[in-house]
Amino acid sequence: MKKAQIGLEAIFIIGIVLIIFFFILGYGFDKRNDIRNSERFILQQDECFKISNLIIGAFINGNGTEIRINLEYTANTLPNSRLININDKTDVTCTIPINAFSQTNLNSGNIRVYNQGDFVLIENV
Protein backbone atom coordinates (compact mmCIF):
# COMPACT_ATOMS: atom_id res chain seq x y z
CA MET A 1 0.00 0.00 0.00
CA LYS A 2 1.33 3.38 -1.02
CA LYS A 3 0.97 6.15 1.52
CA ALA A 4 0.04 9.73 0.53
CA GLN A 5 3.16 11.43 -0.75
CA ILE A 6 4.22 14.74 -2.02
CA GLY A 7 7.29 15.28 -4.13
CA LEU A 8 10.07 17.65 -3.25
CA GLU A 9 9.33 19.64 -6.42
CA ALA A 10 5.70 20.10 -5.31
CA ILE A 11 6.83 21.50 -1.98
CA PHE A 12 9.15 23.84 -3.87
CA ILE A 13 6.31 25.01 -6.13
CA ILE A 14 3.95 25.54 -3.21
CA GLY A 15 6.66 27.60 -1.54
CA ILE A 16 7.02 29.78 -4.61
CA VAL A 17 3.23 30.13 -4.87
CA LEU A 18 3.10 31.29 -1.26
CA ILE A 19 5.87 33.84 -1.83
CA ILE A 20 4.10 35.18 -4.91
CA PHE A 21 0.78 35.17 -3.09
CA PHE A 22 2.22 37.44 -0.40
CA PHE A 23 3.75 39.64 -3.07
CA ILE A 24 0.35 39.94 -4.78
CA LEU A 25 -1.31 40.64 -1.44
CA GLY A 26 1.15 43.49 -0.86
CA TYR A 27 0.58 44.76 -4.37
CA GLY A 28 -3.18 44.65 -3.80
CA PHE A 29 -2.90 46.69 -0.59
CA ASP A 30 -0.65 49.16 -2.35
CA LYS A 31 -3.14 49.54 -5.22
CA ARG A 32 -6.01 49.91 -2.78
CA ASN A 33 -4.18 52.83 -1.18
CA ASP A 34 -3.51 54.31 -4.62
CA ILE A 35 -7.20 54.11 -5.46
CA ARG A 36 -8.22 55.71 -2.17
CA ASN A 37 -5.69 58.52 -2.71
CA SER A 38 -6.85 59.01 -6.30
CA GLU A 39 -10.49 59.10 -5.20
CA ARG A 40 -9.71 61.66 -2.51
CA PHE A 41 -7.67 63.74 -4.97
CA ILE A 42 -10.43 63.70 -7.61
CA LEU A 43 -13.11 64.71 -5.08
CA GLN A 44 -10.93 67.56 -3.78
CA GLN A 45 -10.04 68.66 -7.30
CA ASP A 46 -13.75 68.71 -8.24
CA GLU A 47 -14.43 70.87 -5.20
CA CYS A 48 -11.57 73.16 -6.20
CA PHE A 49 -12.94 73.49 -9.75
CA LYS A 50 -16.39 74.12 -8.30
CA ILE A 51 -15.19 77.07 -6.20
CA SER A 52 -13.09 78.58 -8.99
CA ASN A 53 -16.01 78.19 -11.42
CA LEU A 54 -18.30 79.97 -8.96
CA ILE A 55 -15.85 82.84 -8.57
CA ILE A 56 -15.38 83.16 -12.34
CA GLY A 57 -19.16 82.89 -12.85
CA ALA A 58 -19.87 85.61 -10.30
CA PHE A 59 -17.16 87.82 -11.79
CA ILE A 60 -18.35 87.40 -15.39
CA ASN A 61 -22.01 87.91 -14.59
CA GLY A 62 -21.27 91.25 -13.03
CA ASN A 63 -22.18 93.37 -10.07
CA GLY A 64 -24.86 91.91 -7.82
CA THR A 65 -24.45 88.28 -8.85
CA GLU A 66 -24.89 85.98 -5.87
CA ILE A 67 -24.38 82.22 -5.76
CA ARG A 68 -24.86 79.93 -2.77
CA ILE A 69 -23.52 76.41 -2.61
CA ASN A 70 -22.54 73.71 -0.15
CA LEU A 71 -18.87 72.83 0.40
CA GLU A 72 -17.70 69.38 1.46
CA TYR A 73 -14.18 70.43 2.48
CA THR A 74 -12.49 73.37 4.09
CA ALA A 75 -10.83 75.69 1.57
CA ASN A 76 -8.69 78.80 1.23
CA THR A 77 -9.02 81.35 -1.53
CA LEU A 78 -5.72 83.07 -2.33
CA PRO A 79 -6.18 86.01 -4.71
CA ASN A 80 -2.56 87.17 -4.69
CA SER A 81 -1.31 83.86 -6.00
CA ARG A 82 -4.56 83.24 -7.96
CA LEU A 83 -5.09 79.90 -6.29
CA ILE A 84 -7.81 77.93 -4.55
CA ASN A 85 -6.63 75.45 -1.94
CA ILE A 86 -8.73 72.53 -0.71
CA ASN A 87 -7.70 71.09 2.65
CA ASP A 88 -8.02 67.52 3.78
CA LYS A 89 -5.38 64.93 4.68
CA THR A 90 -3.50 66.33 1.72
CA ASP A 91 -3.99 69.73 0.10
CA VAL A 92 -5.16 70.08 -3.50
CA THR A 93 -4.67 73.35 -5.32
CA CYS A 94 -6.12 74.70 -8.54
CA THR A 95 -5.45 77.94 -10.37
CA ILE A 96 -7.83 80.73 -11.29
CA PRO A 97 -7.05 83.37 -13.95
CA ILE A 98 -8.38 86.34 -11.96
CA ASN A 99 -7.42 87.97 -8.66
CA ALA A 100 -10.50 90.09 -7.95
CA PHE A 101 -11.83 88.01 -5.08
CA SER A 102 -11.50 88.01 -1.33
CA GLN A 103 -8.89 86.05 0.61
CA THR A 104 -10.92 83.70 2.78
CA ASN A 105 -10.62 80.59 4.89
CA LEU A 106 -13.81 78.66 4.22
CA ASN A 107 -15.27 75.95 6.44
CA SER A 108 -17.28 73.10 4.99
CA GLY A 109 -20.97 73.94 4.76
CA ASN A 110 -22.88 76.64 2.94
CA ILE A 111 -20.95 79.43 1.27
CA ARG A 112 -22.01 82.60 -0.50
CA VAL A 113 -20.18 84.00 -3.51
CA TYR A 114 -21.16 87.58 -4.23
CA ASN A 115 -20.02 90.10 -6.85
CA GLN A 116 -19.80 93.56 -5.35
CA GLY A 117 -18.52 96.11 -7.85
CA ASP A 118 -16.52 93.58 -9.90
CA PHE A 119 -14.93 92.17 -6.77
CA VAL A 120 -16.06 88.71 -5.68
CA LEU A 121 -16.64 88.19 -1.97
CA ILE A 122 -16.64 84.63 -0.65
CA GLU A 123 -17.89 83.78 2.82
CA ASN A 124 -19.51 81.08 4.91
CA VAL A 125 -23.20 81.62 5.68
Next chain:
Amino acid sequence: MYKKAQVNTIDLIIAVSLFFVLILSFILIWDNYAKKLDEKVKYDNIAEKAIKITDVLVNTHGIPDDWETDSENVQIIGLTSNARIVSDNKLEEFVNLDYNFIKQNFNIEAFDFYLKVVDSNNKIIQIDDDNVEIGIKPSLDSEDVITIQRIIARGGTEVVLEFTLWK
Protein backbone atom coordinates in the same frame (compact mmCIF):
# COMPACT_ATOMS: atom_id res chain seq x y z
CA MET B 1 -4.86 -2.16 -2.47
CA TYR B 2 -5.86 1.35 -3.11
CA LYS B 3 -3.95 4.50 -3.90
CA LYS B 4 -4.03 7.37 -1.42
CA ALA B 5 -4.28 11.02 -2.59
CA GLN B 6 -1.15 12.21 -4.33
CA VAL B 7 -0.09 15.48 -5.84
CA ASN B 8 0.51 15.24 -9.55
CA THR B 9 3.42 17.58 -10.15
CA ILE B 10 2.65 18.32 -13.81
CA ASP B 11 -0.95 19.25 -12.97
CA LEU B 12 0.32 21.51 -10.21
CA ILE B 13 2.78 23.28 -12.52
CA ILE B 14 0.03 23.86 -15.13
CA ALA B 15 -2.36 25.20 -12.50
CA VAL B 16 0.26 27.50 -11.01
CA SER B 17 1.26 28.78 -14.48
CA LEU B 18 -2.37 29.55 -15.33
CA PHE B 19 -2.75 31.31 -12.00
CA PHE B 20 0.29 33.50 -12.74
CA VAL B 21 -0.94 34.35 -16.23
CA LEU B 22 -4.30 35.42 -14.81
CA ILE B 23 -2.73 37.49 -12.03
CA LEU B 24 -0.32 39.12 -14.47
CA SER B 25 -3.19 39.99 -16.83
CA PHE B 26 -5.12 41.45 -13.92
CA ILE B 27 -2.14 43.60 -12.85
CA LEU B 28 -1.57 44.86 -16.41
CA ILE B 29 -5.26 45.76 -16.88
CA TRP B 30 -5.29 47.51 -13.50
CA ASP B 31 -2.17 49.53 -14.36
CA ASN B 32 -3.63 50.44 -17.72
CA TYR B 33 -6.80 51.81 -16.09
CA ALA B 34 -4.72 53.71 -13.53
CA LYS B 35 -2.73 55.36 -16.35
CA LYS B 36 -5.95 56.25 -18.21
CA LEU B 37 -7.34 57.80 -15.02
CA ASP B 38 -4.17 59.87 -14.54
CA GLU B 39 -4.38 61.09 -18.13
CA LYS B 40 -8.03 62.04 -17.66
CA VAL B 41 -7.24 63.97 -14.49
CA LYS B 42 -4.43 65.83 -16.30
CA TYR B 43 -6.70 66.54 -19.27
CA ASP B 44 -9.53 67.81 -17.03
CA ASN B 45 -7.08 70.10 -15.27
CA ILE B 46 -5.76 71.67 -18.47
CA ALA B 47 -9.28 71.87 -19.96
CA GLU B 48 -10.56 73.70 -16.88
CA LYS B 49 -7.76 76.25 -17.13
CA ALA B 50 -8.34 76.85 -20.85
CA ILE B 51 -12.12 77.21 -20.47
CA LYS B 52 -11.81 79.66 -17.57
CA ILE B 53 -9.21 81.78 -19.36
CA THR B 54 -11.36 82.06 -22.50
CA ASP B 55 -14.41 82.78 -20.33
CA VAL B 56 -12.63 85.72 -18.74
CA LEU B 57 -11.21 86.93 -22.06
CA VAL B 58 -14.46 86.95 -24.03
CA ASN B 59 -16.91 87.85 -21.26
CA THR B 60 -15.19 90.59 -19.30
CA HIS B 61 -13.64 93.96 -19.96
CA GLY B 62 -10.77 93.28 -17.57
CA ILE B 63 -9.56 95.22 -14.56
CA PRO B 64 -9.10 98.13 -14.73
CA ASP B 65 -11.83 98.73 -17.34
CA ASP B 66 -9.46 100.65 -19.57
CA TRP B 67 -6.37 98.52 -18.97
CA GLU B 68 -5.39 98.90 -22.61
CA THR B 69 -4.36 102.49 -21.91
CA ASP B 70 -1.90 101.32 -19.24
CA SER B 71 -1.31 97.65 -19.96
CA GLU B 72 1.64 97.35 -17.59
CA ASN B 73 -0.75 97.67 -14.68
CA VAL B 74 -3.42 95.31 -15.89
CA GLN B 75 -4.77 93.05 -13.14
CA ILE B 76 -7.19 90.96 -15.16
CA ILE B 77 -7.09 90.73 -18.94
CA GLY B 78 -10.50 90.93 -20.59
CA LEU B 79 -11.06 91.71 -24.26
CA THR B 80 -14.58 93.07 -24.42
CA SER B 81 -15.89 96.57 -24.22
CA ASN B 82 -18.75 97.26 -21.86
CA ALA B 83 -21.29 96.12 -24.43
CA ARG B 84 -19.69 92.66 -24.39
CA ILE B 85 -18.34 93.18 -27.87
CA VAL B 86 -14.66 92.54 -28.38
CA SER B 87 -12.63 95.74 -28.35
CA ASP B 88 -10.06 96.24 -31.13
CA ASN B 89 -7.94 98.38 -28.82
CA LYS B 90 -7.85 95.65 -26.19
CA LEU B 91 -7.09 92.97 -28.76
CA GLU B 92 -4.28 95.04 -30.20
CA GLU B 93 -2.82 95.75 -26.78
CA PHE B 94 -3.23 92.13 -25.72
CA VAL B 95 -1.19 90.71 -28.61
CA ASN B 96 1.53 93.27 -27.86
CA LEU B 97 1.82 92.17 -24.22
CA ASP B 98 4.81 90.11 -23.16
CA TYR B 99 4.13 86.39 -23.57
CA ASN B 100 5.51 85.50 -20.12
CA PHE B 101 3.59 88.33 -18.50
CA ILE B 102 0.35 86.90 -19.91
CA LYS B 103 1.24 83.42 -18.66
CA GLN B 104 1.89 84.86 -15.22
CA ASN B 105 -1.36 86.84 -15.33
CA PHE B 106 -3.36 83.72 -16.22
CA ASN B 107 -1.35 81.66 -13.70
CA ILE B 108 -0.30 79.14 -16.35
CA GLU B 109 3.48 79.40 -16.02
CA ALA B 110 3.82 75.62 -16.32
CA PHE B 111 2.11 75.66 -19.72
CA ASP B 112 2.44 77.33 -23.09
CA PHE B 113 -0.35 78.88 -25.10
CA TYR B 114 -1.23 80.13 -28.54
CA LEU B 115 -4.11 82.49 -29.22
CA LYS B 116 -5.47 83.76 -32.52
CA VAL B 117 -8.63 85.44 -33.73
CA VAL B 118 -9.90 84.27 -37.10
CA ASP B 119 -12.70 85.38 -39.40
CA SER B 120 -15.36 83.20 -41.03
CA ASN B 121 -12.80 82.13 -43.69
CA ASN B 122 -10.45 80.91 -40.95
CA LYS B 123 -8.05 83.71 -41.78
CA ILE B 124 -6.32 85.51 -38.90
CA ILE B 125 -7.81 88.98 -38.58
CA GLN B 126 -5.59 92.03 -38.64
CA ILE B 127 -5.66 95.25 -36.65
CA ASP B 128 -3.44 98.03 -37.96
CA ASP B 129 -1.79 95.52 -40.33
CA ASP B 130 -0.79 93.26 -37.46
CA ASN B 131 -2.11 89.72 -37.15
CA VAL B 132 -4.17 89.14 -34.03
CA GLU B 133 -2.20 86.19 -32.71
CA ILE B 134 0.17 85.61 -29.84
CA GLY B 135 2.02 82.74 -28.23
CA ILE B 136 3.77 79.55 -29.24
CA LYS B 137 2.07 76.94 -31.40
CA PRO B 138 2.23 73.38 -30.09
CA SER B 139 4.38 70.94 -32.03
CA LEU B 140 3.35 67.44 -33.05
CA ASP B 141 5.26 66.08 -30.05
CA SER B 142 3.44 68.30 -27.56
CA GLU B 143 1.50 66.55 -24.85
CA ASP B 144 -1.79 67.64 -23.37
CA VAL B 145 -2.95 70.01 -26.08
CA ILE B 146 -6.39 71.54 -25.78
CA THR B 147 -7.95 74.15 -28.04
CA ILE B 148 -11.02 76.17 -27.10
CA GLN B 149 -12.90 78.14 -29.73
CA ARG B 150 -15.25 80.97 -28.77
CA ILE B 151 -17.40 82.97 -31.15
CA ILE B 152 -17.27 86.65 -30.34
CA ALA B 153 -18.86 89.77 -31.79
CA ARG B 154 -16.52 92.31 -33.35
CA GLY B 155 -18.17 95.34 -34.85
CA GLY B 156 -20.98 93.98 -36.99
CA THR B 157 -19.38 90.58 -37.62
CA GLU B 158 -18.64 87.41 -35.78
CA VAL B 159 -15.07 86.21 -35.33
CA VAL B 160 -13.64 83.17 -33.58
CA LEU B 161 -11.16 83.42 -30.73
CA GLU B 162 -9.07 80.25 -30.65
CA PHE B 163 -7.05 79.56 -27.53
CA THR B 164 -4.68 76.60 -27.36
CA LEU B 165 -3.15 75.57 -24.05
CA TRP B 166 -0.45 72.90 -24.12
CA LYS B 167 2.48 71.38 -22.31
